[in-house]
Amino acid sequence: MNLAALLEIPLFRSLTEFELERIFAELKITETRFKKGEILAMQDEPATRLIILLTGSVTGEMADPSGKVAKVEDIHAPSPLAILFLFGHDNRFPVQATAREDGTALIIPKQSVLRMLSMNEMLLKNYLDISADFAARLSRKLNMMSLRTIRQKFAVYLLELSKKQRSDTVTLDRPKSALAEYFGVARPSLEREITRMQDDGLIDAKRRRLSIRDKQELIRLVN
Amino acid sequence: MNLAALLEIPLFRSLTEFELERIFAELKITETRFKKGEILAMQDEPATRLIILLTGSVTGEMADPSGKVAKVEDIHAPSPLAILFLFGHDNRFPVQATAREDGTALIIPKQSVLRMLSMNEMLLKNYLDISADFAARLSRKLNMMSLRTIRQKFAVYLLELSKKQRSDTVTLDRPKSALAEYFGVARPSLEREITRMQDDGLIDAKRRRLSIRDKQELIRLVN
């Protein structure tokens, strides 16, 4: 196994090669290759091991009770799978993980993860940071979804974007079709709402460039 | 500080009094009293410490950009505050925490939390379990919210309930008004949909008792 390469991945960042070597020597960690189409983890299977994607990518698919699958999200290397669901009292994989292409992954049994995190404080911090970032994304999305109208969702999105880009004129960071999907609404509905907001004097919109015209009103919409 | 009482709270479960004593001796942990109305943590304030509620309760309030506050959820002792947001790269309190009554809390600086988790593997496991359970709840709610129609949400809810209660006849675990709020829909809309599902022969509904009539169709709805 190439330890130097492992130092590049977020979970092992800031460790020394020496520390990593000691960890790997002491624990049951295996590297595995997988082929395109292979299933790395079944949905609802108890999560007994941490899977860290080293190369390649997988699709997270959610099987409905009927067995049909719906794609949820893609995960690209290097990244851990379902890190938040490894522990907990009903710790099951939330999705089925299917390989999109050939690749390699690190498999670490749950017990070894605990041991590993105990051994090195920096590693522990990395693990907690990764978990927290993931949770923060979940939480932000939930906030978005719990807003009633498309107008409200778009207002929040715009305000955040304007804060991030430090300007009242912003460029959308993804196509409107993707944005509509993120909001969980139909694309034409989003377009229509943008048009209306323009008619109402809230914003100026031209393709992917938008300007905030009435920030006060956008803010008022949200609360 | 009463160590024996601390052993009752989930984070310290399964530790011995001796272990706990050693941890507390070595780390900067303070116990603090707070009065009703006091603000324990400001929204968007960087999370630099873990707050564990020992007695009393707090309200989580979310301030919109305008400054108005909306209640999000109540947290009762004994329970940690915002455990998932202590780490991560933009680690801020998601809500403002205001005391609902007089109480006491444990304050542990972030650095000490790391140290503490490194010192004791059982404690680490507890911490990860608590985080994971919290994340699982978030994730389940997000799944629910991302279903399109009320009928779909209710179908998922019913199927889960029926699995939990091991029967095709279930009793709702909360009032329909609360259920509607959980779904993020208006109560009459939920009622109407339940009536329609009954008309369509999917379920039998009488007040809080429901029977599943056509499980296959409920399952088909969801995918």
Next chain:
DNA sequence: ACAAAATCGTCACAAATGTTACACTCGGCA
């Protein structure tokens, strides 16, 4: 530079959901 593909803007119509209002049932309790 060109064709193919992706993205965007818009429309008419259908379906789902929200709003408001009112009446009913049930359980606790003065």
Next chain:
DNA sequence: TGCCGAGTGTAACATTTGTGACGATTTTGT
């Protein structure tokens, strides 16, 4: 017992959102 409040069932109407379709514009790959 009789009242009261929480929870429930339902209705008419308003609003929001989805659907399917089409053409225009922009981007991408060769």
